[in-house]
Amino acid sequence: MLASKPLLPAGVAPDAAHRATLRASARAARWFGARDTCLIRALVVGALLSDRDGVRLHVGFATPAEGGGALEGHAWVTVDGAIVGGPEAAMAGRDATTELSISVRRRRPSALSGPIGGTL
DSSP states (O other): OGGGSOSSOSSOOHHHHHHHHHHHHHHHHHHHOOOOOHHHHHHHHHHHTTTSSSEEEEEEEEOOOTTOOOOEEEEEEEETTEETTOGGGSOTTSOEEEEEEEEOOOOOOOTTBOTTSOBO
16 A cells, blocks of 8 residues: 555665765756755755664855855755765865754654654
8 A cells, every 4th residue: 555655765874865865856957947956955865864863954154255255055964973975065165154953853653643644
């Protein structure tokens, strides 16, 4: 029965989740004109890894260069402090003046949960 299948796979390795997300976001951008941004990729990787402990979504903003300029921001995911996708996936070489870090954890279904996590 389709309703009993989980929405997200369990036990995905961080590197595999990162590679799958890069492929999927590039395809979505190419096929549907979707935006391929670091925030979208971080949200997808976080969702794929949400069945494990220690997953955090980070959003950082760097100080604009002297004389103004646009605010620069970046989003990335860590698992137990290790950056998913390697150090280049974070704000390497930039001073993050403001950073938001959110724990990502999939809600465990209860006996009263419906197929999409709604309460019956």
